[in-house]
Amino acid sequence: MNALLEQGKAAAKRRIAAVIVAAGRGERAGQNGNGPKQYRPIGGKSVIRYTLETFAAHERVDTIAVAIHPEDSALFAAACEGIDCDIRAVHGGPSRQESTRLALAALADLAPDIVLIHDGVRPFIDGALIDRVIDAVAEGTGALPAVAVSDTLKRSGADMLVKGTVLRADLFAAQTPQGFSFPTILAAHEKALKEGRLDFTDDAAIAEWAGIPVRLVEGSPDNTKLTWARDMALADQRLSALRMPDVRTGNGYDVHAFGKGDGVWLCGVEIAHEKTLQGHSDADVGLHALTDALLATCGAGDIGTHFPPSDPQWKGARSRLFVEHAVELVRARGGRIANADITLICEAPRVGPHREAMVAELSDMLRIASDRISVKATTNEKLGFVGREEGIAAIATATVIYPGFLPD
Numbered sequence: 001m002n003a004l005l006e007q008g009k010a011a012a013k014r015r016i017a018a019v020i021v022a023a024g025r026g027e028r029a030g031q032n033g034n035g036p037k038q039y040r041p042i043g044g045k046s047v048i049r050y051t052l053e054t055f056a057a058h059e060r061v062d063t064i065a066v067a068i069h070p071e072d073s074a075l076f077a078a079a080c081e082g083i084d085c086d087i088r089a090v091h092g093g094p095s096r097q098e099s100t101r102l103a104l105a106a107l108a109d110l111a112p113d114i115v116l117i118h119d120g121v122r123p124f125i126d127g128a129l130i131d132r133v134i135d136a137v138a139e140g141t142g143a144l145p146a147v148a149v150s151d152t153l154k155r156s157g158a159d160m161l162v163k164g165t166v167l168r169a170d171l172f173a174a175q176t177p178q179g180f181s182f183p184t185i186l187a188a189h190e191k192a193l194k195e196g197r198l199d200f201t202d203d204a205a206i207a208e209w210a211g212i213p214v215r216l217v218e219g220s221p222d223n224t225k226l227t228w229a230r231d232m233a234l235a236d237q238r239l240s241a242l243r244m245p246d247v248r249t250g251n252g253y254d255v256h257a258f259g260k261g262d263g264v265w266l267c268g269v270e271i272a273h274e275k276t277l278q279g280h281s282d283a284d285v286g287l288h289a290l291t292d293a294l295l296a297t298c299g300a301g302d303i304g305t306h307f308p309p310s311d312p313q314w315k316g317a318r319s320r321l322f323v324e325h326a327v328e329l330v331r332a333r334g335g336r337i338a339n340a341d342i343t344l345i346c347e348a349p350r351v352g353p354h355r356e357a358m359v360a361e362l363s364d365m366l367r368i369a370s371d372r373i374s375v376k377a378t379t380n381e382k383l384g385f386v387g388r389e390e391g392i393a394a395i396a397t398a399t400v401i402y403p404g405f406l407p408d
Helices: 002-012 047-057 070-079 096-105 127-136 182-194 203-209 229-241 285-296 320-332 352-366
Strands: 016-022 063-068 086-091 114-119 142-148 153-156 162-166 172-174 178-181 214-218 245-260 263-266 269-272 275-277 336-345 373-378 391-405
Touching (some): 016 047, 016 096, 047 063, 047 070, 047 114, 047 229, 063 070, 063 096, 070 086, 086 096, 096 182, 114 182, 127 142, 127 178, 142 203, 178 203, 182 203, 203 214, 263 275, 263 285, 269 352, 285 320, 285 336, 285 352, 285 391, 320 352
Parallel strands (some): 016 063, 016 114, 336 373
Antiparallel strands (some): 142 172, 142 178, 153 162, 245 275, 245 391, 263 269
16 A cells, blocks of 8 residues: 555656547447537537547646547537646547547656556546556556456357356456556557557557556546447436526516507507506617516616617507517527416506416417416505506516526
């Protein structure tokens, strides 16, 4: 144990780089319009971005070389946008082994002491596992994170009949990142290429073939490799469950004074009354408040920003135009309106007899079901301008769900 601690202290002083292998096409995960599986979204971000963020945030990792497919340059650039780290993109080869060798060669000018080689589609890697691997790398010795095999293993023949049971007492499932002395593993890769050995499935196997001792360290059951479409779906569920959806609530308030007339517009319904509401449009306080509430959910200003009262084209206009405009802005940003709640504050006219018609109008404007809409009315108990029947006020609240999740 003391020897490992001393190795860890020595490793902490060394220059460390990471190689991320991400040049594969991911056919086993199925076809998808987002490209190979390393670029497909899980939990709101691409698979490879999770991997890159973890290594970039690790204080002991200085540089990351990523082996990518030549056709994926734009996808990779988008995946690592904004990550603060020295990241080098390298065009990979036809196999994982060749892609790794090319990425290692791209680090030759840096000449790191230790290199960590990791699968790009293992997004659940964590800093503690990275530390365990680094601390176990000694001069001439590699480190391999692994978990003990828990399933009973069977050996079969070509006829798929069981031929025997494999003892699992000393069997481990290999993971990544696998750590090595940089010059040692680079030399092993170059030797394998020179001798035509292109059949290795991981770097620990190359190290074994080249006579490099490899030490097992504790892996993590969470550090799974995403291979099949089901793996992607389960990873997405896992990450999405840990993140808060982007649900936004907006509020709006409006007030209009009474003037001479014979009716008012409230929530899209014309109601006979001994007075009318004064305003440049039809002065529908309910819809004006709702417009502001919707605009607030996407930071799009207020009703006056889009429909200035100084503009003569809005004189006498139906306020449903304002609501429908706000709805289009919300939908253009991918928003889905979850509900709307409007409270009308007035002594008169009575709202109750018209509530059903108001909800129907709002349902049509918002394009949501009527059970997601609430229209309420209250008086001001004869207090203030509303109590003196000098005007009507309205308060509106809208909830909209936008794509993605709340930022971390």
